[in-house]
C-alpha cells in the first residue's frame with residue numbers, strides 16, 4: 001500500500017513536471033560559448049523557434065523563446081500534434097554576454113545569411129556598418145551553426161523573434177502558405193514589411209527563400225516579451241503550416 005502510494009505520487013509529480021526537453025548542441029560562438037537548442041515532442045515534422053539573434057538589446061526576444069519553451073514543456077498536451085518544436089533562445093550568446101547587438105567581431109548576424117540581397121555594408125537602428133554583413137555570407141560561426149541546423153532538419157516552419165518595431169513579417173513562402181496571416185490575425189501584430197532602413201542577409205528571409213515558411217516578429221518594445229499574443233500567433237501559424245504539411 002505504502003509503495004503503491006509512493007509510486008502514484010511519483011507518477012503524479014512527473015506528469016506535473018511535463019516532459020524534459022532534449023538538448024541539442026547547435027554550435028559555438030566566436031568567443032566559444034555554446035549555442036543550445038531544446039527539442040520537445042515526437043512529431044516527424046519540426047518547427048524551429050529562434051530568439052536572441054541581436055543579443056542584449058533584444059533580450060526580450062530571448063525571454064519570449066524561453067517562456068514558450070517553458071509553456072510547452074510544462075504541459076505536453078499543448079504541443080501541436082505531429083509537430084516537434086526546437087527552441088533556440090540565445091542564437092547570439094556573445095552579444096547577450098557582452099551587451100551588444102552584433103557578434104563579438106562586430107558583424108551583424110542577421111545580415112550574414114546567403115540571401116539574394118547580401119551586402120557587406122549594412123544598416124542597423126541609427127547606424128551604418130561598412131562591414132556589418134561580414135567578409136561574405138555565412139562568414140561567422142554563429143550563422144554557420146544556425147544555417148547548418150536549418151539545412152540538416154529542414155523544418156516545416158521557422159519563427160524568428162526580434163524587437164522593437166511591433167510588426168509581423170514574412171516572405172513569399174509564409175504568405176503563400178497562410179502562415180503570416182495566421183500569425184498576424186491571432187497576435188495582433190500588423191503584417192507589413194520593415195521599412196525603417198534596408199535589411200540584407202536576413203536569417204528569416206533566407207529560410208523563406210529556400211522554401212521554409214518563416215515568420216519574423218518584431219516585438220513592440222525592448223522589454224516586454226508579449227508572451228500571450230505571441231503564443232496565440234505561434235499556435236495559429238503552426239497549425240496552419242501543419243494542416244498543409246499533413247496533406248502533402
Ligand SMILES: [Zn+2]
Pocket residue numbers: 053054058110161162163
Ligand atoms: Zn533584431
